[in-house]
Amino acid sequence: MNPFWKAQNLSSSSATLTILIFASLLKGLWSQNAAYNLTVPASVSVQRGLCVHIPCSFTYDQTDRTNPEKLYGYWLQYKDGEGHYFAHRSYGWAKGILVATNDEKETWFSVKTRFSLTGEPEEGNCSFSILDARSEDAGEYYFRIKNSALGYSYVTQKVQVHVTELEKPQMWASAAVLSGKEAVYTCLAPGPCIKIEPTFSWHTRLRKYGRTQWSQQHSNGSWTYGSNFTFTPSLNDQGKWLTCKVQYPNIWKTVEKFIHVDVADPPKTVKISTNATDHGHLASCSREASGDLDAAVAQEGESISLHCEAESRPVPTLSWRKGNDTLNCTRQGMECVLLLPELRPEDAGKYQCQAETPYGSATKTLWLCVQSSHNNIWGSSAILFLIILCLFKVLFCFVFFSAIRFANQRKAPLREKQPTMKVT
Known part of the structure; x- marks a missing residue:
């Protein structure tokens, strides 16, 4: 065999062995x-x-x-x-x-x-x-x-x-702030910490409030620190500011956050008015209405409108219902106006207006009576009959007394012609 080829084969075998050893080392290193x-x-x-x-x-x-x-x-x-x-x-x-x-x-x-x-x-x-x-x-x-x-x-x-950099504290109300009900605002120190307890202070123009500070430890040993501010708001507190300050004594730094108090007031009273003007039958219509419902009377064929309004914060959503049916009404300022054109007897019944906000609702019900035109004709005829009867009685009395008077006047001359006896 040519010595050149023998040397070449030896060199190739050595290179292959080197690669195998290097790969083995890499495999062992990767496994480790x-x-x-x-x-x-x-x-x-x-x-x-x-x-x-x-x-x-x-x-x-x-x-x-x-x-x-x-x-x-x-x-x-x-x-x-x-x-x-x-x-x-x-x-x-x-x-x-x-x-x-x-x-x-x-x-x-x-x-x-x-x-x-x-x-x-x-x-x-x-x-x-x-x-x-x-x-x-x-x-x-x-x-x-x-x-x-x-x-x-x-x-x-x-x-x-x-x-x-140190962030502002978090601040929120635990629930909706409603007028007349106790509300709680929470101020949370920015970030959980270990052994660094901040101090809290509240600043506001609100009156009659309480403050409490609390802490909560987590499983990893860190702590969350917070403070609660409790008060009972009224509508007069709307827009007043409330500030929470958090001070860290270890770095002599204070962070704060303020909000404006937003007080909600659910609707409490709903008012209903109408342009129906038939007051003559209002007493009988009220007797038809059950409970303490307001009543209104209108004539068949008449067109009327029912007006509903209520005060609340925020502005309430107003709607009209009759039984299970929701009726379309027109919003005019603070009122919701329900138009009832050309009334028919079947339009009579309970009409309910509801005022609703995310924080509560209130309702008011009106009983509407529709007087039938047939009943009106009979009623008018009866009145006319009574009037004619009264006139007939008056006329009869006049004729009767006139006849008596005339008869009396005819007897009077006969009595004057009779001779009188003179007594001597």
């Missing part, structure tokens, strides 16, 4: 790194002067831990040109600034007291918190585990911390 995983939010925000709790969990290759020595966890702020030297445990250098750990020997010298490793590395928990956040706390952070036999830095799974 796959067991090292960290779960943490990619980004969190914290307001300046407040605090944030960052949940975190991790896994590692248990076969790499060859001794039972305690497992330490370290959070470092990643910065170019900065490093930390683990002098007390001969762990060497790590890139960045150490901020939190469960390694008590490192805590004394280099850890920021505002940072805390709240999780337990032995349980795979790497959660940590930042207290009294400052502008320099913004940046990337990564987690590292170490003991004498195991060491790994999760540099590819960092968390980005953003430090923002």
